């Protein structure tokens with residue numbers, strides 16, 4: 001049972017990226033530029049955006065946040081995207097999701113220049129992933145790939161079961177694992193016999209947002225367990241039942257505990273697993289910076 005340490009993988013990548021940005025600056029006189037658009041006041045999104053801005057600053061990425069009020073209107077958001085598409089100093093644009101419910105997310109994402117779409121959510125980029133014609137991927141599944149790579153875990157011929165079909169994690173993850181020669185089953189809320197299917201997984205990626213959903217009886221001995229869940233629990237009974245010891249201690253001080261989608265007892269059966277917190281969550285923002293650098297290089301023809 002080896003812990004796949006997201007903090008370690010993120011720190012190693014950040015060190016390399018800091019150096020690469022310095023060398024790109026020497027070569028071109030410029031640094032990669034990332035602009036994040038956030039619409040409305042969703043508190044979780046505000047925290048994510050602040051974290052992105054902090055990491056950009058620490059690596060020397062030129063980062064901007066554009067804050068728009070919830071009622072700004074579709075035309076104003078699209079006008080802002082068009083302005084950024086045409087700004088040569090902007091290499092990467094991210095629209096923080098979820099957008100307030102009144103907006104049509106796909107319609108707005110369609111306006112992103114695919115070459116500046118750092119999330120890789122534009123349909124053109126989704127298509128490139130599915131036919132294996134790109135090496136830039138959505139940040140969360142890309143972080144998972146980097147963790148598996150770092151621990152020399154080869155996926156060829158393995159049965160990977162992905163639970164959750166979001167366009168942010170599950171769907172791109174399934175395509176990426178397929179490209180790495182895994183045999184992939186993509187499960188979701190309408191899947192019947194879910195436990196039976198998960199039990200066949202040599203690798204299980206859980207991205208559903210339900211605390212402790214994948215229980216010990218659903219996983220096979222020696223499976224590699226990747227937990228994308230980030231669930232905040234406020235009831236003491238839930239925290240005691242689902243959280244690891246360190247989170248139970250923290251609950252006593254701050255009134256909430258964090259746990260993933262995979263039950264702690266399931267990890268005991270695994271060969272490798274990503275903890276929550278301390279696993280996948282820590283590599284997502286790192287990969288956003290990584291993608292920003294890749295887009296900078298791609299736009300300038302630097303290999």
Ligand code: GUN
Pocket residue numbers: 094095096097098119139140168
């Ligand atoms: N909200 C939650 N995850 C993400 C992500 O990866 N990208 C964006 N833009 N919004 C998110």
